[in-house]
Amino acid sequence: MNIAVLGATGLIGKPVTEQLIAAGYTVTILARNPDKAKALFPKARIVRADLRNPESLRAGLQNQQAVYLNLSVRQAEKPGDFHTETDGMKILLDEARRAGVRRIGYMSSLVMRYQGMNGFDWWVFEVKHEAVRLLKQSGLPVTIFYPSTFMESFSMQTQGPVLPLAGQSDVRMWFVAGQDYGRQVARALQLPGDQNREYVVQGPEAHTYEAGAKLFVDQYAKRKLTLVKAPLGVLKFLGRFSRTVNYGAHIVEALNRYPESFEAEQTWTDLGPPTLTIGDYAQQAP
Template sequence: MKNTNKRILVIGGTGMLGKPVAVQLKADGFAVRLLARDPQKARRLLGDGYEIMRGDVEDSETLRTALCGVDGVHISLKGGPTSADFERMDHLATGEIAKTAKEMKVGRVTILSAYAVSADKADTPESRSKFKGEVALKASGVPYTIFRASWFMETLPLFVQGKSISLIGNQPHPLHWVAAEDYARMVSISYQTEAALNKELYIFGPEAYNMGEAMNIYAEHAGLKVATMSTQMLALLGALTFNTEWKGMATLMKHYEKWGEDGSAEEANRLLGEPMVTLNEWCQRTRG
């Protein structure tokens, strides 16, 4: 099998979007190491065949140990819901990983970022910290690939409560919903070509639907109804109930209500192969 002589560290491999990457890299023959705060959880979620190291990205000693002898590191961390948490993960931890990887001569760092991450769109704690994280990664001098992904199909079930799915805000922009399996395949291919280095690649799925349209498709498959709520109402509910998650969600949805996809997937698709999974296929598979 190809790639067997390369070891990749996945940080965030127990996460919703990090796990598919770890699984794909292993399937493609890479030796995959996971940095996990809870190794038992990682073993339970991923099964055998992974080298699991207990650690925390905020503990520089465990980070160093995990980076020892790897050819690349993939970052799939999640900050929030407070501004300080976004700053710690999306900016500071990313910068620290990149700096340490450079010092330790790791061949490349790949990271999941998002579209609408740029100086002029850094209008929320998350987008600001993600932008600063991207800047720190590039400034570190380590070879990198930044994946600026659109909305993942996997996030749709996260909006379900009881028998309805909540559309928060207007969300008018067409979005190229992408399946995590397509993204994971593209990340793995990026590790097999030098052409993906030092690039920001936009990962957009095969079809565009605004969020309401996508939720309608999902709702039809899942037997749900679509409920709507303004971002202001969610922010108010969050403030009244001291619910930081709701307040954070209102801020996030306001950001995406304002900004649509701002890049082109042409280069990513050419270098890494086009995403193929449609929303209807994904819904059928997930529900079936």
């Protein structure tokens, strides 16, 4: 199968793209930075493309049976900015229909369900909900993935010898590794049929965020790490002066409070169970 990937160079896009290549897909990477994409994936076809530019997408989507989207709201974005998951999605869907694409795969979010719970209202989660609505109304067969918290978040948060934590995590989440998720994406897009599919993606073990972070720190192979905790209120206060910190405060609040339950039975049946634990990931993490 020929598949085009948008977001291949991101934290989770990279392991997904690696697994698509390993599964035998002919991968075309649509990237704003072709040099970066080529350095990561020297054997893949790279096309310079931007979701703001329909003509660039048109060239990259020719002869593609499927498209996988790994999009996100950047931490410094504002509500009125161009959002890849909604504004860009509309352009992409138009071009995908024109090119005859037969399936769209899209990484959404499980924790976005926290929108509206306990008075929580965040425009970023509304963008993500709107992206799902656009896909379901597109007329194209879509496969939507709703992953739990990725183990890669520990690597992303680590600053030198410190892994900072904010707030009190009272709920458990089923941490999943990007590599396991990538394998499930590769299998899902091979399934026949033209119906829409939705999969909750969860890992093999559940922990609170703090417990998961402690496991990661204890078993991280590259160097010694130390957990440093701060009250969520401090993060919220600093968020008044920084969009990036404000983003972090909102996502931490949602992760710490969303009452996640195990829902991945059908995903494991259809796509195979994940195998990597936090300890496994910590041993190979950069």
